[in-house]
Amino acid sequence: MASYVGGLVLFLGSLFAAEALVEQTALREVAALIDPFGFLAVRELITYWTPFERNTQLVELSGVLLWNRLIWVTFGVCMLAFLYVRFRFGHEAERGTKKQKATLSGQEVVLERTTPLIVPFTVKAYTFDVRVRQVLTIVRRSFGEIFASRFLLFIAVACLLFLFVAGWDAWVVFDTPTWPVTYVVAREVLGQLPPLIYILVVLFSGELVWREREVGMSEITDAMPVPNWVLLFGKFGALILALAALQAVLMAGGILLQALKGYYNFELGLYVQILFGIQLADYALWAALALLVHVLVDQKYIGHLVFVLYYVFFSFGRRLLGIEHNMLLYPAAPGWTYSDMSGFGPFLSPYMWFKLYWGAWALLFAVLANLLWRRGWESGMQRRLREAGTRFTRPAAQWAAVAGLLLLGFGGFVFYNTNVLNDYRPFDERIARLAAYERRYKEYEDAPQPRIAGSSYHVEIYPEKPAIALRGTYLLHNLTAVPIDSVHLMVDPAIELREVSFDRQGRRVLEDKVHGYHILALEKALAPGDSLRLSFNSYFNSRGFTNSGAAAALVRNGTFIDYDRLPVMGYQPERELKNKALREEQGLAPRKPTPSVYDEEARRTPPRYAEWNHSESVIGTDLNQIAVAPGSLRRTWTESGRRYFHYKTDVPVKNVYSFFSADYQVLEDKWKDVQVQIFYHQAHQFNLKRMVRSVKASLDYYTEHFGPYRYPQIRIVEFPRHEGGYARAFPGTVAYSEALGFMARVEDGIDYPFVVTAHEVAHQWWGGQFAAADVQGRRVLHETLAHYSALMVMEKTYGPGKVRQLLGQFQHRYLVGRQNRGHLEVPLLLSDDQDYIHYDKGAVVMYALRDYIGEEQVNTALRRFLEKHRYSQAPYPTTLDLLQELRTITPDSLQYLLKDLFEEITVWDMRTRQVLAEPADGGYRVTLEMEGAKMKADSIGRARQVTMDDLVEIGLFAAAGEGEERGKPLYLRKHHLRSGRQTITVTVPQMPASAGIDPYHKLIEWTREDNVIEITPGKGE
Ligand SMILES: [Zn+2]
Secondary structure: OHHHHHHHHHHHHHHHHHHHHHHHHHHHHHHHHHHOOHHHHHHHHOOOOEEEEEOOOOOOOHHHHHHHHHHHHHHHHHHHHHHHHHHHOOOOOOOOHHHHHHHHOOOOOOOOOOOOOOOOOOOOOOOOHHHHHHHHHHHHHHHHHHHOHHHHHHHHHHHHHHHHHHHHHHOOOEEEEOOOHHHHHHHHHHOOOHHHHHHHHHHHHHHHHHHHHHHHOOOHOOOOOOHHHHHHHHHHHHHHHHHHHHHHHHHHHHHHHHHOOOOOOOHHHHHHHHHHHHHHHHHHHHHHHHHHHHHOOHHHHHHHHHHHHHHHHHHHHHHOOOOOOOOOOOOOOOOOOEEOOEEOOOHHHHHHHHHHHHHHHHHHHHHHHHHOOOOOOOOHHHHHHHHHHOOOOOHHHHHHHHHHHHHHHHHHHHHHHHHHHOOOOHHHHHEEEEEEEHHHHHHHHHOOOOOEEEEEEEEEEEOOEEEEEEEEEEEEOOOOOOOEEEEEEOOOOEEEEEEEEEEOOOOEEEEEEOOEEEEEEEEEEEEOOEEEEEEEEEEEEEOOOEOOOOOOOOOOOEEEEEEHHOEEEOOOOOOOOOOOOHHHHHHHHHOOOOOOOOOOOHHHOOOOOOOEEEEEEEEEEEEOOOEEOOEEEEEEEEEEOEEEEEEEOOOOOOOOOOOOOOOEEEEEEEEOOEEEEEOOOOOOOOOOOHHHHHHHHEEEEEHHHHOOOOEEEEEEEEEEEHHHHOOEEOOOOEEEEEOOOOOOOOOOOOHHHHHHHHHHOOOOOOOOOOOOOOOOOOOHHHHHHHHHHHHHHHHHHHHHHHHHHHHHHHHHHHHHOOOOOOOOOOOOOHHOOOOHHHHHHHHHHHHHHHHHHHHHHHHHHHHHHHHHEEEEEEEEHHHHHHHOOOOOOHHHHHHHHHHHHHHEEEEEEEEEEEEEEEEEEEEEEOOOOOOEEEEEOOOOOOOOEEEEEEEEEEEEEEEOOOOOOEEEEEEEHHHHEEEEEEEEEEEOOOOOOOOOOOOOOOOOOOOOOOOEEEEEOOOOO
């Protein structure tokens, strides 16, 4: 037992702990060193390897891997030596001091009683309460045994250790941890423990089942007048008690952790719900299975193995075998999340129903275990079955019947929800459906369709049901050159489209609810330039639950619906099956690639949602909630117990709408004439000031450099985390997940609530004021520019040090992203759906460009780009237009940089070999010996050396102060650097402490650690 537990804790514990550290940049190397198995060290070494390198290079035993191996081999050898020295043949009982042994052997055996013993007569009453007392006695004794074995204590200490290592800085985003709110501790941190606990469960249950046999007491205990079920329940009870004790310790540990971190809102109820409700119930189900396995298998070690194999199958095998329905695999259930805003939302009840159903199975297991419980030494299965037959008495049959009824009842209810109320669609069927959508409707892809030229909505949100009724009217405009005789409408199939009508004669000719595809024929075709009104009425609610749980959008507090849930015009290529292999399986032709940036035809096609429209909405919700829609709030009123809000846009906006409703608190502020509002959940006040400061700093910077802000207001609206952990910009509005920044604990880390806000506000320009052509590079115009803008705002507030810290992470993420399995890397200019390029590389590239060319120049180019394409009509702008503006402001000597950064994939490799400093003319003459190399990579990461003759920054620094990475720069200037070795000599007034090349890592490079080195005093010193 000790060896299993030790091995298990060592294996899982070190992996978990090391994984937890990996999240933090500064600790990545520490994690690679402390992982006893060396996995992380290997990973650290090959982090930046591109697919080409992964296929052609071998991992060398060097650097962090070498150290890791040295540390752990030394440790292993030391342990072995220690154990060898300490090892003794002999039995534990024989140990003890000589003195004790002497007294023991010297003792004489005295028989205390020589008269015959009279056995008192007792009445043998086996009533139910005697049985209960027996069960409780066994619970007490067995728990005592578990406790006495000290493994429970050991495990508890190990789990606590894990809790404090992984939870100390939990949920780190950009080097910034999250406040240890209760669900982060109970769910995100402790939620990683169950696999370890399951294995504990099987070990303990094995010990309990085998206890009497192993100590040679089974002949006596088996002869006791105690029925099997008493033993079974007693032992099961002890196991649950042990697990509950462990949970209690973890809960206390969690609270202690929160207190130590200065967070005092202990939600005891939530702890109890998660640890003792959801998790303990799950452990109990596994414990029932473990006991059954040990009773059935009747071989302790094989029993362990069977359980572990089943767990492995449960976790991984089911996907391979395609067992998808949660009713088919004990004790599967859909997942759940917790949100401060909407609690467990709609997720808890499906989870509980599934677990109740499995609870009925567990009861059946108990009946079975009771029948097959082994008594005596006879272990043949045949004999045990025969015995089971005789044990199948009336009470046993009754219990089996109860279990069967519960199973049918709960199972029936679950099945009714998953397969009758809702469509149950296994993976293959879902894929087939997507394929069918494409086969059936692809032909309409190019059918001329009207565009939305205006819209109005009436949204009724019923948080208590929950349900959403959405009525809308679109003004449709025929912008094509041909008459349109039918309108194609697509709506999310989960939403019921109840009615569609025109303001003229027309009829529905196709209503495909499976794919959400509707075709309406017009009596009289819509002439070019003409328009019509289309009205629809849709309803969104959930009927029961599905195999995967519940719809996240329908919650009691925190409704968030965006334009994806509104009807859209025409065939939607975005909804096609995207996975290449699956497409092939379905016999579909490869998808059309995103049109080339040079495709003039594609530049003239209006992109999705590119219309500039006015919109008006009336949105109704519960009395205690506030609803938000696009535009300014014109009026609010109550009517028949509901609260209504009327919003109207002030300027034309793109067709990207969002509607919210929740019990919000509202923070009001002002920037010039613009109303600044944050709609937030009561408990999430940590970072509101940072967000407001960011909004104001952003508006200051962007209006000064890029042009005016368009709306009378800017809003940040919080939404629950089960909708996602992102932030997204809508006209005048930023939807902001509670999981991103609202609970960040910004101290020395990066103020990412500030940065994310600045990024989203920047989208009010980049994306909010023009529509990019739907060709390669489209997202560069949105995301790269928003990232760049946010960095500028951040620099103004936090200084360049913090920006460099963040850029270090972006550069790391870009280089890791290059491993891009399945995707080919493209230059920034062409980035399509590769986030690591248009976000991470984009930020690094734009910041470098700013450094080489100057902030004013870059901003001038961006402003000119925006001015040319504001409220764009065809031809729509592409990255080529942006590049053109940048070329105009870039001096000839630096044009090469645009090619390196935007048009090609370039990686540098620079290092400082030696720095010598000698006193000269009252100062110091410093000679740097450096080496430069420059590579161009192709789409699979195959690098080719090119001649380097680039301007690169050279820096000399004073000694670093406390907590600084580098001291004050004494010299910082760009020099020409060629390929290969070369020296540069500069003179500074004071002895520098360190010096090197590209010290702030403005250019993209793999090994950045060798750029700057400490200075060795040269000759003459
Ligand atoms: Zn963005």
